Amino acid sequence: xxxxxxxxxxxxxxxxxxxxxxxxxxxxxxxxxxxxxxxxxxxxxxxxxxxxxxxxxxxxxxxxxxxxxxxxxxxxxxxxxxxxxxxxxxxxxxxxxxxxxxxxxxxxxxxxxxxxxxxxxxxxxxxxxxxxxxxxxxxxxxxxxxxxxxxxxxxxxxxxxxxxxxxxxxxxxxxxxxxxxxxxxxxxxxxxxxxxxxxxxxxxxxxxxxxxxxxxxxxxxxxxxxxxxxxxxxxxxxxxxxxxxxxxxxxxxxxxxxxxxxxxxxxxxxxxxxxxxxxxxxxxxxxxxxxxxxxxxxxxxxxxxxxxxxxxxxxxxxxxxxxxxxxxxxxxxxxxxxxxxxxxxxxxxxxxxxxxxxxxxxxxxxxxxxxxxxxxxxxxxxxxxxxxxxxxxxxxxxxxxxxxxxxxxxxxxxxxxxxxxxxxxxxxxxxxxxxxxxxxxxxxxxxxxxxxxxxxxxxxxxxxxxxxxxxxxxxxxxxxxxxxxxxxxxxxxxxxxxxxxxxxxxxxxxxxxxxxxxxxxxxxxxxxxxxxxxxxxxxxxxxxxxxxxxxxxxxxxxxxxxxxxxxxxxxxxxxxxxxxxxxxxxxxxxxxxxxxxxxxxxxxxxxxxxxxxxxx
Ligand SMILES: Cc1cc2nc3c(=O)[nH]c(=O)nc-3n(C[C@H](O)[C@H](O)[C@H](O)COP(=O)(O)O)c2cc1C
Numbered sequence: 134x135x136x137x138x139x140x141x142x143x144x145x146x147x148x149x150x151x152x153x154x155x156x157x158x159x160x161x162x163x164x165x166x167x168x169x170x171x172x173x174x175x176x177x178x179x180x181x182x183x184x185x186x187x188x189x190x191x192x193x194x195x196x197x198x199x200x201x202x203x204x205x206x207x208x209x210x211x212x213x214x215x216x217x218x219x220x221x222x223x224x225x226x227x228x229x230x231x232x233x234x235x236x237x238x239x240x241x242x243x244x245x246x247x248x249x250x251x252x253x254x255x256x257x258x259x260x261x262x263x264x265x266x267x268x269x270x271x272x273x274x275x276x277x278x279x280x281x282x283x284x285x286x287x288x289x290x291x292x293x294x295x296x297x298x299x300x301x302x303x304x305x306x307x308x309x310x311x312x313x314x315x316x317x318x319x320x321x322x323x324x325x326x327x328x329x330x331x332x333x334x335x336x337x338x339x340x341x342x343x344x345x346x347x348x349x350x351x352x353x354x355x356x357x358x359x360x361x362x363x364x365x366x367x368x369x370x371x372x373x374x375x376x377x378x379x380x381x382x383x384x385x386x387x388x389x390x391x392x393x394x395x396x397x398x399x400x401x402x403x404x405x406x407x408x409x410x411x412x413x414x415x416x417x418x419x420x421x422x423x424x425x426x427x428x429x430x431x432x433x434x435x436x437x438x439x440x441x442x443x444x445x446x447x448x449x450x451x452x453x454x455x456x457x458x459x460x461x462x463x464x465x466x467x468x469x470x471x472x473x474x475x476x477x478x479x480x481x482x483x484x485x486x487x488x489x490x491x492x493x494x495x496x497x498x499x500x501x502x503x504x505x506x507x508x509x510x511x512x513x514x515x516x517x518x519x520x521x522x523x524x525x526x527x528x529x530x531x532x533x534x535x536x537x538x539x540x541x542x543x544x545x546x547x548x549x550x551x552x553x554x555x556x557x558x559x560x561x562x563x564x565x566x567x568x569x570x571x572x573x574x575x576x577x578x579x580x581x582x583x584x585x586x587x588x589x590x591x592x593x594x595x596x597x598x599x600x601x602x603x604x605x606x607x608x609x610x611x612x613x614x615x616x617x618x619x620x621x622x623x624x625x626x627x628x629x630x631x632x633x634x635x636x637x638x639x640x641x642x643x644x645x646x647x648x649x650x651x652x653x654x655x656x657x658x659x660x661x662x663x664x665x666x667x668x669x670x671x672x673x674x675x676x677x678x679x680x681x682x683x684x685x686x687x688x689x690x691x692x693x694x695x696x697x698x699x700x701x702x703x704x705x706x707x708x709x710x711x712x713x714x715x716x717x718x719x720x721x722x723x724x725x726x727x728x729x730x731x732x733x734x735x736x737x738x739x740x741x742x743x744x745x746x747x748x749x
Contacts, residue, residue, distance in 0.1 A: 232275060
């Protein structure tokens with residue numbers, strides 16, 4: 134590097150690092166402030182929402198409200214016309230009573246509410262965990278005389294809330310006005326709700342206390358599938374039980390059982406509600422936690438079924454079902470909760486890190502990954518061949534944000550992974566440029582201090598409409614710093630509006646917006662970058678350096694993983710172009726497949742409407 138350009142570059146790098154660190158510090162301060170404020174905020178009341186035309190559901194809702202109040206559980210009673218459905222992502226417990234009218238439609242006053250739920254399910258920009266904090270139950274009000282459209286509004290709401298990640302705590306009740314027993318039915322159903330609510334108190338898991346909900350409660354209460362495509366399939370974490378009330382789940386050698394969903398002898402699956410947990414505990418089982426941290430990502434499940442992969446498959450040939458995560462951990466030996474941020478400003482205490490052995494980290498990562506893959510055996514649609522592939526992880530994501538970047542053994546960890554022919558890609562940030570500089574070769578790296586690396590480097594940019602989707606010049610300046618080989622530009626995924634995220638659907642770009650921004654950045658680069666690939670389903674586009682990766686008109690954004698491992702093993706220096714591979718035509722920008730691998734089976738959810746703002 135010419136010495137004349139070194140000084141400004143170092144200055145810029147330092148500036149960027151300092152800015153990033155400052156923003157990080159501010160955001161943490163802000164979060165801490167919010168957390169401390171939160172303690173003072175009253176918890177959000179659970180909601181009892183009724184959907185009615187002629188008043189039946191309202192009468193039942195009042196009756197249920199009274200019953201719940203008599204047991205000490207205070208719900209806000211709300212007519213659906215007065216409820217803003219976007220608030221569902223802030224709720225933790227909602228009970229809905231819904232009637233069905235002509236042609237299986239909801240009463241007109243509920244149209245907006247029902248449409249919002251429906252559209253959120255069908256909108257691929259919305260995260261499958263939008264309502265993951267929400268626990269809910271639905272009671273249908275209708276007439277069996279209407280045959281196929283009996284209670285369809287309630288059934289639809291229940292199914293769609295589940296698809297958005299909400300947890301159903303008492304099963305849907307299909308109330309039939311013709312039976313003349315609706316009053317008794319709502320009482321019995323209400324008793325079940327009370328049982329669940331009481332369970333929350335008994336278990337002390339923060340679900341409900343004195344009729345109030347704790348917004349910060351963990352979701353260990355019930356397991357929910359994060360699979361958008363298989364709404365009712367709660368495969369991971371399912372333990373086959375003869376009968377939970379009788380024998381219970383088979384114990385493992387440690388006499389513990391880790392369940393969130395159980396299957397009863399009638400084949401039905403059931404959530405492990407606090408009540409069931411209590412029953413299991415009475416039988417001597419120790420419940421050791423939830424599955425929230427070890428669920429397979431939806432792309433992995435999809436690829437195990439031979440269906441579409443994530444954008445990393447389209448851009449680089451990474452198979453999700455062969456990709457695991459390893460998290461190097463640093464634990465403070467002084468058991469200090471503030472960890473390194475505290476210790477960098479020590480308060481007089483000598484300190485030391487407790488570090489995981491790299492071999493142990495890799496073994497644990499492989500172990501967790503293979504365990505989860507094995508759980509998919511026998512799940513409908515999962516292919517034997519892909520299961521076998523999944524048991525041989527080939528890629529590893531190393532997230533080096535925060536504490537792990539300080540992990541001194543990072544190169545040993547990378548060596549350990551490569552020793553097992555597992556390619557590594559890093560996710561990091563600009564706070565620790567020195568650490569990035571000394572890293573061993575990996576297949577792909579991200580962010581600044583990368584300009585001088587010989588491996589593939591990538592920026593990842595998340596577009597938020599109204600926030601950053603217009604600043605082409607600003608982003609081009611950032612590119613000029615690290616001169617990455619690739620730039621992934623991805624539309625933000627909507628995960629609900631909350632105290633810490635003010636994003637709304639208005640901020641979520643369409644794929645056409647992402648394309649337009651990417652093309653503008655490419656244009657601004659004056660030929661250095663071109664848009665190389667796209668993955669429409671993820672709203673994601675890849676820009677790549679033309680001189681390195683486009684050879685005789687052919688893009689080479691994919692990675693020859695075997696060659697990469699051979700190069701590592703050789704011990705000789707090598708460059709990113711030594712292990713590049715041709716991008717398949719279906720992944721190239723503008724292809725009719727729009728990044729969808731034709732070898733995968735396309736699985737489309739039923740859509741009743743075209744996505745907003747799209748012509749096709
Ligand atoms: C014109 C008409 C159409 C109806 N269509 C359905 C239907 O498709 N499915 C159903 O389950 N119930 C249907 N019902 C029954 C209503 O859901 C039932 O009367 C219920 O009690 C209405 O509750 P609400 O007063 O809370 O709106 C229909 C009733 C009427 C009068």
